Amino acid sequence: MATFNIVHITKYQYNRPINESINEIRLFPHNFENQEVLEFQLSITKNPQITITTDYHGNRVGNFNIMEPHSEMIVESKMLVRTTHSQKIPEIDHVKVADLVAKLENDVYLLRLSYPEKIKKQEEIIKILKEIDSSDKSIIAIAQQCNEYIFTNFTYTKGITNIETTLDEILEHRKGVCQDFALVLLQLLRTAGIPSRYVSGYICPNESGLRGEGATHAWVEIYSPIQGWLGIDPTNNIWTMDNHVKLSVGLNFIECTPIKGTFKGLAKQTLSVSVSIGYEDGRHFEEVNNVQLQDVSAEAKEKLDYIEQQQQ
Template sequence: MAIFKIVHITKYQYNWPIKESINEVRLFPHNFSNQDVLDYRLLITHNPDVEFYQDYYGNRVANFNNLESHEEMVIESRMTVRVNHSLKIPAIDNTTVKDIGKEKSENINLLRLNYPEVIQKQQEIEAILAAIDVANKPIIEIAQLCNQYIFDNFTYTKGITNIETTIDEILEIKKGVCQDFAHVLLQLVRTVGIPARYVSGYICPYESGLRGEGATHAWVEIYTPTQGWLGLDPTNNIWTMDNHVKLATGRNFYDCTPIKGTFKGLARQTLSVCVSIGYEDGRHYEEINDVLLEEIPQEINEQISYIEQQHQQQQ
């Protein structure tokens, strides 16, 4: 069992004032059998009214509209979470993919989480599955083999992918970060016929050298009829442990995006994320990352450049 105090600060900055920033937030830790939320606070620039609802996958979501003109917006999520994964490694049982058949036919959620994405390199996915010989193996063993394959054959490299990077591109370069590896693992196990979901959260460091520690993290949960949802972390080739804190689940990253939104105005924006983790013994860990955003459409980019040129001429 472990208790973590996590502060997640998201800072948007704009080179010109913008207004009517409409946002959707999924930064609320789950309450479930192995995780208790002891305290939670959400702080937002200008203190806008916030509406809450639960999405299709059971995630708590906040919506708000920051109407005032601003050049900076900070969203601060503060939480205290107790995690207790009593079972570190699932039991190997003889449950196979065929044993999920009836449940999938009766549960539309499992069915939705069973279909792989439509990609160009699906033959490569099937070749990987053939190479690691998953035929007729139990679900748990298949998942472990897929997890191991990603860990052994893909290189953890920051800064070369972003939220728009496709599974095809990851299969091509064999490099990426936790989000990319989670998407590849989802494609592998779903192709076999195992329902699986994307999980967003944090991996809190214990000075263990795990990749992705101290920042937002992503992994996968597979479903078995005998043991329910089980977490697999392909970035580290482990089952989820006491230092995995879960935020949201869905089909892929887009269902679990921590913050997404839009605004009125012509401006270039930058985004930085700071995650701070405190421990019961007083230790503290902090990591700050500048996030690579989607490219601005050329037409909008030209308009912003024109405004900047006009401003420089007037100085």
């Protein structure tokens, strides 16, 4: 059992005031199995009204608009979360892919989570599954071997990829971070016929030396009809533990994005994300990341450059 005090701050800054921003957030941790939310607080620039709904996966989703002109938007979530180590033991689960067939036929949700994405390099995914010989093995064994393959054959490197990087690109250079590795693992598992979903959350440092600690993290859950959802982390080649705090689940990264939105106006924007984690014993860890955003269109860039020239 472990208790973590997590502060997640997302800061958008604009070089010129924008007229309006429209946003969607998935920053509401709810009580998953083996995870209890003790406290939660959310604050947003201009204190807008937030409409909260529940999506297809059971995540709480907030929508809000800031109608006033602004040059900065800060979204800060504070949570106190207690995790308890899962009583599930993946190694004793001997379910095979063939055992899932009847379950998938009667569950549209699980069926959708067992479809791989359409990519150009699907033959490479099939080649990997043949290499690890995934036939006639338990779903646990397949998941573990796919997890280990990614951990061994892909290089953990920051700054190589961004939120727009495709699966084909990740498979091409075999480098990336947690979200990239989670997407590759999803493709492998779904191709093998195992219902799997993307998980967004945090991995809290505990002097364990795990990769991705102290920042937003991503991993995968597979479904077993015997034990339900089981978390597995390809970035660290482990099954999830007490220091994995789950925020949201979905088909892929897009369905779990903590914050996404758009704005009216011509301005260049920058984005920084900081995650601070505090422990019961007083220790504290913080990491700040500057996020690479999608490039603006050539037309918008030309207009922005013209405005900057006029202001000089």
